Amino acid sequence: MSGGPLLFLGVLATTALSFWTLVIAPAFQLGRQDLVEAGAGRYPTGRSGLAQRGADVYRSMGCVECHTQQVRPRGYGSDFARGWGERRTVAQDYLRDRPVLLGNLRIGPDLANIGARQPDPKWHFEHLYDPKRRVPGSTMPAYRFLFERRSAGGGLPEDAWVEGEYEIIPTPEAHALVAYLLSLQSQVSLPEAPLPQSLTNAPPADAGTNAPAGDTNTPAAATNPPAPAK
Amino acid sequence: MNVTPTPSPPEAVSAAPVLERIPASEIDASCRPPLMFYFGSGLVWLFVGTVFWLIASMTFYVPALFADTSWLTVGRVRPAATSAIVYGFAVQTAFGALLWIMCRLGNVRLLFLPALCVAGFIWNLALTAGVLGILAGGSTGFEWFELPKYASAGMFVAYALIAVCAVTNFHLRRDRALFPSQWYLLAALFWFAWTFSAAGLLLHFAPVRGVFQNIVNAWYASTLLDMWLTSVGLAIIFYFLPKLTARPLYSSTLAAFGFWTFAAVAQFAGMARLSAGPVPAWIGSVGVAASGIMVVPLISVAANWYLTLGDRAQALKQSETGPFVWLAAISYVVGGALQIIFGFREVSEITDFTYAELARTQLALHGFVAMALFGGLYYIVPRISQLEWPAPRHVRLHFTLYAAGVAIILLSLLGAGVMQGFRVNKGTVDFVTATKPIAHIAGLSTFGVLLLLAGQVLALKNFFTLCHRASEQTRAYAIDFITGRETVGRSA
Numbered sequence: 001m002s003g004g005p006l007l008f009l010g011v012l013a014t015t016a017l018s019f020w021t022l023v024i025a026p027a028f029q030l031g032r033q034d035l036v037e038a039g040a041g042r043y044p045t046g047r048s049g050l051a052q053r054g055a056d057v058y059r060s061m062g063c064v065e066c067h068t069q070q071v072r073p074r075g076y077g078s079d080f081a082r083g084w085g086e087r088r089t090v091a092q093d094y095l096r097d098r099p100v101l102l103g104n105l106r107i108g109p110d111l112a113n114i115g116a117r118q119p120d121p122k123w124h125f126e127h128l129y130d131p132k133r134r135v136p137g138s139t140m141p142a143y144r145f146l147f148e149r150r151s152a153g154g155g156l157p158e159d160a161w162v163e164g165e166y167e168i169i170p171t172p173e174a175h176a177l178v179a180y181l182l183s184l185q186s187q188v189s190l191p192e193a194p195l196p197q198s199l200t201n202a203p204p205a206d207a208g209t210n211a212p213a214g215d216t217n218t219p220a221a222a223t224n225p226p227a228p229a230k
Numbered sequence: 231m232n233v234t235p236t237p238s239p240p241e242a243v244s245a246a247p248v249l250e251r252i253p254a255s256e257i258d259a260s261c262r263p264p265l266m267f268y269f270g271s272g273l274v275w276l277f278v279g280t281v282f283w284l285i286a287s288m289t290f291y292v293p294a295l296f297a298d299t300s301w302l303t304v305g306r307v308r309p310a311a312t313s314a315i316v317y318g319f320a321v322q323t324a325f326g327a328l329l330w331i332m333c334r335l336g337n338v339r340l341l342f343l344p345a346l347c348v349a350g351f352i353w354n355l356a357l358t359a360g361v362l363g364i365l366a367g368g369s370t371g372f373e374w375f376e377l378p379k380y381a382s383a384g385m386f387v388a389y390a391l392i393a394v395c396a397v398t399n400f401h402l403r404r405d406r407a408l409f410p411s412q413w414y415l416l417a418a419l420f421w422f423a424w425t426f427s428a429a430g431l432l433l434h435f436a437p438v439r440g441v442f443q444n445i446v447n448a449w450y451a452s453t454l455l456d457m458w459l460t461s462v463g464l465a466i467i468f469y470f471l472p473k474l475t476a477r478p479l480y481s482s483t484l485a486a487f488g489f490w491t492f493a494a495v496a497q498f499a500g501m502a503r504l505s506a507g508p509v510p511a512w513i514g515s516v517g518v519a520a521s522g523i524m525v526v527p528l529i530s531v532a533a534n535w536y537l538t539l540g541d542r543a544q545a546l547k548q549s550e551t552g553p554f555v556w557l558a559a560i561s562y563v564v565g566g567a568l569q570i571i572f573g574f575r576e577v578s579e580i581t582d583f584t585y586a587e588l589a590r591t592q593l594a595l596h597g598f599v600a601m602a603l604f605g606g607l608y609y610i611v612p613r614i615s616q617l618e619w620p621a622p623r624h625v626r627l628h629f630t631l632y633a634a635g636v637a638i639i640l641l642s643l644l645g646a647g648v649m650q651g652f653r654v655n656k657g658t659v660d661f662v663t664a665t666k667p668i669a670h671i672a673g674l675s676t677f678g679v680l681l682l683l684a685g686q687v688l689a690l691k692n693f694f695t696l697c698h699r700a701s702e703q704t705r706a707y708a709i710d711f712i713t714g715r716e717t718v719g720r721s722a
Binding site: 003007008010011012014027030060068070078091097098099100104106137138141144 | 308373408656661
């Protein structure tokens with residue numbers, strides 16, 4: 001091979017090809033996407049201000065390092081058998097997220113539908129404070145810095161609990177994070193990803209975060225209060 | 231124009247009708263200031279990043295270890311470690327190796343030293359701010375693009391400066407013929423500029439909506455590792471393999487074939503990991519097809535090396551650089567094969583989202599890229615500083631520790647990943663029960679990280695002892711010069 005110009009043009013051409021295929025073409029395809037009428041209103045529904053702030057906490061804590069937020073198609077892996085979702089997730093589900101934290105490592109379970117699988121805020125607060133308390137054997141790090149510890153006495157705020165002689169009070173960040181986790185649900189039937197006919201939107205009553213649907217013998221599920229019916 | 235600190239008279243570079251060859255030692259000396267800076271700060275970043283990595287993996291043994299410190303929570307320490315190792319060590323050391331190889335092959339002195347040094351300062355300053363930003367909660371959440379906006383912007387300025395200097399320097403080369411290493415390096419300069427600016431624009435400054443972000447992110451991350459860093463690694467191997475064995479490259483045509491297939495296909499191969507994700511299905515399919523085709527450049531490059539090496543494998547062991555280059559070449563072939571295997575849908579159904587993917591990345595980053603860079607560094611530094619390594623035995627020890635460390639990390643993560651694939655991705659056992667034994671196997675990689683750290687300590691000690699000697703020598707010269715004593719050539 002001789003000459004820099006030829007080399008430069010060749011490299012330019014290959015890069016332009018990949019840029020057009022992988023950046024410009026998807027931009028045309030996905031750029032037209034907009035909210036759709038599905039379920040109770042326009043989907044995806046917006047998050048509350050608190051949950052939106054929680055999304056920021058989720059990003060800044062790097063939860064994406066260990067948790068995905070995507071359910072793979074039926075028949076591909078056992079995401080459905082684990083009860084991680086009732087349909088696969090599609091591009092429409094993430095239209096409002098910024099950044100979209102799909103994740104690429106599942107050291108912990110998938111969280112695409114954690115709000116539906118575990119709708120109890122109290123469970124989330126205790127789990128964040130000390131994961132082993134709710135999920136024995138969990139390898140998740142504890143997030144005690146999201147809580148304030150102070151001597152017992154005085155009125156106990158909502159969502160706080162007493163541990164020994166201390167009160168454990170969630171900080172605003174913890175409240176925001178849990179509000180975000182509860183908002184994570186992609187259970188609306190879409191034309192490109194319909195919900196199975198036989199199933200409803202309601203989560204299985206006994207779904208612990210780590211438990212496959214229907215298994216009542218896991219420790220996580222055993223300590224759960226029954227999920228309120230939707 | 232002549233900015234070398236060597237005592238030889240400046241040559242009339244452009245006036246001479248027939249260009250004389252510049253002696254190698256003079257080219258080496260001209261590279262000294264920016265390269266020593268890049269290599270030194272690269273080694274420090276590697277150490278810092280590996281310490282972060284160690285902290286992150288310790289959290290898996292004791293989950294409550296840093297429960298009261300938001301700065302050291304695993305979700306922040308891991309991206310900080312990645313950023314420090316990738317941008318602080320790999321990319322920065324690659325700048326140094328790239329400039330030196332380009333100067334040597336083009337038979338031209340390194341120019342623009344002040345600009346290159348300033349660019350190095352900006353790069354390290356922006357990166358420091360970015361890593362502290364991640365620890366304070368400023369991570370963007372995008373894989374391999376976690377550094378906050380302000381850091382990326384500063385690093386882009388530094389990169390643009392380095393790239394412009396490198397390309398201009400290349401343009402002024404005296405040896406016009408191009409060697410395969412130069413193809414890879416020039417293309418690498420171009421690829422990084424394009425993808426880094428496009429990713430910054432589309433993820434930070436004019437953010438796109440929805441999963442389009444993830445497509446851009448996947449394109450960027452795969453270009454950074456599988457094209458940019460891989461190109462520099464390949465350039466180093468293509469440069470040193472013929473040099474150390476004193477044999478010509480087996481086939482230039484084969485190399486060209488490997489290069490162009492690599493350039494055309496590698497950028498698409500990274501999309502294979504999106505194949506079951508919530509993105510348009512054709513993107514994943516393009517990725518799967520491309521990652522299959524990657525077997526063509528992989529085989530042509532590997533065959534070229536193998537035929538160049540011939541029966542001269544022993545010659546590699548004679549030098550300090552040889553073993554590193556040899557292991558880098560093997561890691562490239564193994565890592566490339568793993569990437570192709572993981573691309574098949576039947577396999578990715580199992581290996582997606584597992585430690586197996588991480589094993590492939592760590593092999594590419596530490597087994598291939600870092601090994602090649604160390605090989606280059608151990609060859610280049612003594613020549614540009616004109617000093618011997620203070621402890622040559624530590625170079626060998628560094629190689630042994632690194633080889634063992636990378637092997638342990640690869641095997642433990644691969645084992646854990648395959649197990650994770652069958653128990654979590656395919657199986658339906660309760661999640662905690664399924665992951666318990668996997669965490670133990672993956673935890674073994676901590677021993678590998680410790681070995682890497684030990685190797686880095688040796689490299690740091692060697693490098694900074696050499697720097698200390700160089701500065702003592704300079705001071706001795708300065709004193710002699712001021713006092714008027716003519717003792718040029720005395721050693722410190």
